[in-house]
Amino acid sequence: MTGAPIGPAPAPRWGLTRWLFSPAPLARVAVLRVLLYLFIPVDVLLTTTWVRAHAQVPPELYVPLRIGRLLPLPTPGPWVEAFQVVLVLAALLAALAAARARLPRLTGWLVACLYLEWMVIAMSYGKVDHDRFAFLVALFVLPSVGRASLRSRERHEAAGWALAMIALAVVATYTLAAVAKIRFGGWDWVDGATLTRAVLRRSTPLSEPLLEVPILLQAAQYGLMVMELALAPLLLVRWRDPRWTWGLATAFLGFHLMTFSMITIIFLPHCMALLALLPLERLTAREAERVPV
């Protein structure tokens, strides 16, 4: 598909299609691949080690998700320890392959499938998080771009589509979270005490004093709703404009850091996917000038 020299279709004219297939730098895809694949060992071995601990949990506490009932996925057990090594090695191999622009589809989709299974192991014990939807989408769409060199100066529709899908997934994570608040919490979610509960359960020295000032926590609930419903979609419209994307991406990354400082929850994989909105190709641009492709 990618870069096929024969039979290119004429540039799309219709608005939504044009948005989906607006050419984007191949180098950004290459840099993003390296960053995301290298993040997997960090995630598996350092920042979400509780997934590995499921290896030792007896099977009666395994509550398979629909995906685990539809697909013949094995019940987690001691094999999870070995699986984690396979996943980390596959991710390192994929990072190396991405850096050298070799076998991106084979290595990328292998990692995507392994990581999805890792997530099934993570989420099948009574709690489902939504901190890595965009990361999963990124893992599945990035290989579709095909070969992309770190030093490439070329823009391609395939790269544009992959990055647009990641942008969509990032924005959906915010906006559809607001929809879920309205669905489960009702329209008066903003006037509830949800953040009070969050702080009571996971307070930090920074957030504990806020329990005495509930008006601030309530204001934060309004702020969160506005951010998820209004600011996030703006990202979708403006992420290709460098004047906007830096400001918006920084604001969202700042939001996640603030959340971490208050209730020690951070959407790290989501933050990694957010990097897709930034002009990562500039990281390798100088080198590209020295070594013409």
Add this chain to the structure above:
Amino acid sequence: MLTAGGRRVRSGATLLLAVLLLAGTFVGQDDDFPFGPFRMYSTRDDPDGTVVSTRVEAVDTGGTLQVVDESSTGLKRAEVEGQAGRFRADPDLLGALSTAHDRLRPQELPYAEVRVVERSYRLQDSRPTGAQTERVVARWVRP
């Protein structure tokens, strides 16, 4: 540039993803992961109600009371809360946490008793009043 076929496949994938995600958001449940609703912190707590925080406690065979964290049993607090209904209905299931502890921390004394404790904080105008109650909702004792 992409071929017409390449564009069709990608448009189809986009549409499929959007449909699954919207269906998950509006009618799905956690069970539909990865397309379930993004529902962390989506429930509303009554500003004049109670907020519950759950913990797992264990008494080891030496008689020492331990607050059990996720690294001791392989289950996070939120996972224990997610399965709280099962633990209440069948407290013997807590024995599985003790088994996990034996495997994860073989150097420690095994558990003689495991219990799930709910602490309720009373709120008034979204502010904790200081009133708290604790309740053991499930208990397992080593046979």
